[in-house]
Amino acid sequence: MRALLLVAHGSRRTESNEEVRDLTEQLRGRAGGRFGWVGHAFLELAQPSIPEAVAEAAVAGAREVLVLPYFLAAGRHVVKDIPDEVAIALREHPEVSVRVAPYLGAMAGVSDLLLDTALAHSPQAG
Amino acid sequence: MRALLLVAHGSRRTESNEEVRDLTEQLRGRAGGRFGWVGHAFLELAQPSIPEAVAEAAVAGAREVLVLPYFLAAGRHVVKDIPDEVAIALREHPEVSVRVAPYLGAMAGVSDLLLDTALAHSPQAG
Numbered sequence: 204m205r206a207l208l209l210v211a212h213g214s215r216r217t218e219s220n221e222e223v224r225d226l227t228e229q230l231r232g233r234a235g236g237r238f239g240w241v242g243h244a245f246l247e248l249a250q251p252s253i254p255e256a257v258a259e260a261a262v263a264g265a266r267e268v269l270v271l272p273y274f275l276a277a278g279r280h281v282v283k284d285i286p287d288e289v290a291i292a293l294r295e296h297p298e299v300s301v302r303v304a305p306y307l308g309a310m311a312g313v314s315d316l317l318l319d320t321a322l323a324h325s326p327q328a329g
Numbered sequence: 330m331r332a333l334l335l336v337a338h339g340s341r342r343t344e345s346n347e348e349v350r351d352l353t354e355q356l357r358g359r360a361g362g363r364f365g366w367v368g369h370a371f372l373e374l375a376q377p378s379i380p381e382a383v384a385e386a387a388v389a390g391a392r393e394v395l396v397l398p399y400f401l402a403a404g405r406h407v408v409k410d411i412p413d414e415v416a417i418a419l420r421e422h423p424e425v426s427v428r429v430a431p432y433l434g435a436m437a438g439v440s441d442l443l444l445d446t447a448l449a450h451s452p453q454a455g
Contacts, residue, residue, distance in 0.1 A: 207447050211401070219402035222434060229440040230447075237448065269451045271443055275337070275399065275433075276345035304450040307401075307433075308348060311449075312442045314355040317397055319438060321333050321356075322363065324430040325395045 204239035206265035208256050210285060211273040213245030220249045223273065240265050246284050253285070257292035261299050268292075268299055272306035281306045330365035332391035334382050336411060337399040339371030346375045349399065366391050372410050379414035380421055387422045394418075394425055398432035407432045 209230060211223040223243050231241040240263045244256035251259065253270070260268055270289065274281050289301050307313065335356060337349040349369050357367040366389045370382035377385070379396070386394055396415060400407050415427050433439065 205451060207451075209443065214402065214404070216402070216404055219404055222402050226434070226440060226443075230444055233440060233444050234447075238451075267451070269447055271447055273401065273443075275401065276340065276342070276348050278340070278342055278345055302450065304446055307439075307443070308352070310442055310446045312445060313433075314352060314359060316436055316438045316442050317335065317352075317399075317433070318356055318359050320430055320436045321360075321395055321397055323437075324428060325331060325333075325364075325393070 204264045204266060205237075206240035206242070206260035206263070206268045207234060207238040207271065208253070208260065208268050209241075209243045209271045209273055210253060211243065211245055212280060213247045213249035215248055220245065226273075238269075239263070244288075246280055246288065253288035254292040254295055257289075257296055257299060257301065261296045266299055268301045270301060270303045272303065274306040275308040277306065277309065330390045330392060331363075332366035332368070332386035332389070332394045333360060333364040333397065334379070334386065334394055335367075335369045335397045335399055336379060337369065337371055338406060339373045339375035341374055346371065352399075364395075365389070370414075372406055372414065379411070380418040383415075383418035383422055383425060383427065387425050392425060394427045396427060396429045398429065400432040401434040403432065403435065 227243040240260045244253045353369040366386045368382050370379045
């Protein structure tokens with residue numbers, strides 16, 4: 204079974220972490236049967252961590268986990284911290300494979316999303 | 330004429346600021362004639378500021394500026410700093426109107442973008 208794991212930075216603001224949980228709920232609702240487990244993890248300041256979330260997915264039966272980094276730029280968190288946390292998860296759960304997708308800011312559709320949103324909020328420009 | 334202004338936080342990492350400039354280039358290429366001016370601004374650590382970018386758009390002939398906040402959560406930057414900077418720009422350029430679109434994390438299509446990306450990177454889940 205395949206799992207989808209949205210990974211965000213984590214914030215002292217509980218509302219920001221709540222936004223990540225709400226987005227995960229949306230993903231879960233839309234994933235249908237294509238991902239058997241959908242969850243989230245944080246790098247800092249909130250739980251669960253990536254290893255904790257991968258453990259939960261593994262217990263649920265996941266054998267492949269796709270990590271979606273919810274980050275805007277290729278900073279240290281994307282380049283080093285997420286791979287480091289993924290490595291820990293892999294050591295603890297060798298039965299699972301983990302793949303990391305591009306981070307949000309590098310996703311092919313982000314400029315389309317921005318432009319579509321701009322047009323929707325500026326109707327006469329459409 | 331309408332202008333589109335992508336507003337990011339700004340980073341000490343020049344590569345992160347460069348990512349914002351590259352994304353702005355993509356937006357400019359896709360906007361076609363729908364926005365006569367497309368630019369970017371930063372809240373901190375990089376130039377131009379929102380008032381500087383609005384001034385540039387105004388000189389180019391813009392009378393309406395749509396701000397796209399390139400942020401993931403409704404923290405202080407989205408709730409207070411961007412409106413404060415927009416207010417400064419409006420005082421300096423009363424001939425221009427400014428509207429602020431939802432920030433990226435609150436855009437209606439963000440979960441679709443994430444799921445589409447997940448499916449593209451996990452082909453057997455499709």
